[in-house]
Amino acid sequence: MRKGGILNRHLAGAIAELGHSDRVLVCDAGMPIPGGPRVVDLAFRAGVPSFEDVLTGLLDELVIEGALAAEEVRAANPAADALPAGSFAELAYVPHETLKELSAGARLVVRTGEARPYAKVLLLCGVFFQHPASSRTRGRPARRGRGCLGVPAVVRGCSPGAQTQGRPTSQLVSAAQLDALSQALEPPLPAT
Secondary structure (H helix, E strand, C coil), X not given: CXXXXXXXXXXXXXXXXXXXXXXXEXXXXXCCCCCCCEEEECCCECCECCHHXXXXXXXXXXXXXXXXXXXXXXXXXHHHHHHHHHHCCCEEEECHHHHHHHHCCCCEEEECCCCCCCCCEEEEECCCCCCCCCCCCCCCCCEEEECHHHCEEEECCCCHHHHHCCXXXXXXXXXXXXXXXXXXXXXXXXXX
16 A cells, blocks of 8 residues: 555556656536546545645646646636646646647546636646756756745746745736647657
């Protein structure tokens, strides 16, 4: 038996199968889950387990090099926005409908029991070593450890100054940035 970490055997197994550039959607109980991605449904009752508990547990286990959230979360559910916004130096926001479309390309969907709106984030998996061919890390490896605001997380680009000055910078994504981000999230086509 495992001593700690994620004890759910389905989730632990799914995490073990993830690789660089795979996407993981952590979502509330109301998210329409597209066909295709592997789904680990943790929902038990409304609010159990919470989005915060599940995301925090996943961030303790994964190397993350990017994250997307629905722009609507900031106004409709600031509490659900606080954890991803405080965990990622470069959290990007897209319209909720766009996030739902992008979730179809996820390798794994983890459904929580969260019963508040827009509690979802799409994570882009990184690697624990420096990957020189990856433009997404800008030559820096994703870092594992205490994230911004002391949240246990895997973060990239979170400088010591960001930890002492409050929340790291989050941004609204323009159409051009969204196109670039969508291309970055797509796996490269094999050479023919």
